[in-house]
Amino acid sequence: MFDTAFRTLFLSTPAKLSLADKHLCITKESDEIKIPLSDILCIILESHQITLTNALINALALNKIIVYTCDSSHLPSGIFMPFLGHYKSSRVLETQLKTSKQQKSILWQQIIKAKIDNQARFLAMLNKAEVSTLQSLAKSVYLGDSSNNEAKAAAIYFKALFGRDFSRKTQIFEDKNIGVINAALNYGYAIVRGAIVRSLCASGLNPALGIFHANQFNPFNLADDLIEPYRIFVDSLVEKIRKLGELDENLSLENRLELAEILSTQVCIGEKYYPLYRAVIASVQSLLNAIGKNVALALPCFEKDKSNGREIYESASDV
DSSP states (O other): OOTTOOEEEEEOSOEEEEEETTEEEEEETTEEEEEEGGGEEEEEEOOSSEEEOHHHHHHHHHTTOEEEEEOTTSOEEEEEOOOOOOTTHHHHHHHHHTOOHHHHHHHHHHHHHHHHHHHHHHHHHTTOTTHHHHHHHHHTOOGGGTTOHHHHHHHHHHHHHHOTTOOTTOOTTTOHHHHHHHHHHHHHHHHHHHHHHHHHHHHTOOTTSOSSOOOTTOTTHHHHHHTGGGHHHHHHHHHHHHHTTOOOTTOOHHHHHHHHGGGGBEEEETTEEEEHHHHHHHHHHHHHHHTTSOOOOOOOBOBTTTBSSOOBSSOOEEO
16 A cells, blocks of 8 residues: 655745656756655645646645645645545445444544553653553543543643643643644644545545544544544654754744654554554554454554654655
8 A cells, every 4th residue: 555655745945846757846946856756655835835737736646645735834734635546445435334333432442542551651651650540541441432531531641741731722822832832733643644544545445434533524534533542653752842942932844844754753563663654554454454343453552662753764855
């Protein structure tokens, strides 16, 4: 499933993008750069003075390349994705639609257990006192997370991580110190979410049909389900940037570039290590296999030294 793509391209200055012999051609004044489309995983368009040819847009779709647009605050505001491209799309969709409530409850239980367990592991790495509480919550997740342990864990986890005054609802104009943390988290989450959507579409799964999330106005409910155990890697990276005193109150270009590298961070699934964008493929494939069967999902595991959101396989290219 598109294993050759690995580059994250970050365009923060005016440029013209066009297609030239299966290459992305980036023209800036008198300079021209060509990059094979087969190498590109995603493109982040930050500058509002970037133009694209229709031929390139079509080629990006055919090559399953994610394109993010950003707003005036430099936060991802939209995502360009191709139509479903799997050769068995209708058959996969039919199977997906037949997924029972019981099976969805089992899958959601696995996802939330993994999410809370990862949160506990991260807090353990930071020697936080709340570790045992989160470990207990992870072990006591019922089918469908009927006791809402996810919310209970989140209330403890974020305050342990970023301070007791922290709230995920706080924006920069309300409190710059807390708001910029949320801006950084949201930036990283959006990048990971896009990679999950890409893998879902490539597998033939409909991203609008969630396991737990079921917002009729959300075309990516299933991606919002699968992202849960992956959020930890963004959290860890943001905390690292903050602790080093490098988190700028306006979320600087350097901050955004570092966050854009999240897709290449090292992630452990089972006993194997992958760049995050390939770990996502493994998780999506396991979901495809698990639908209608009693099969465990392949979900990421946070590890102190090797799978912590801070070890990078490949770097983003700032062009």
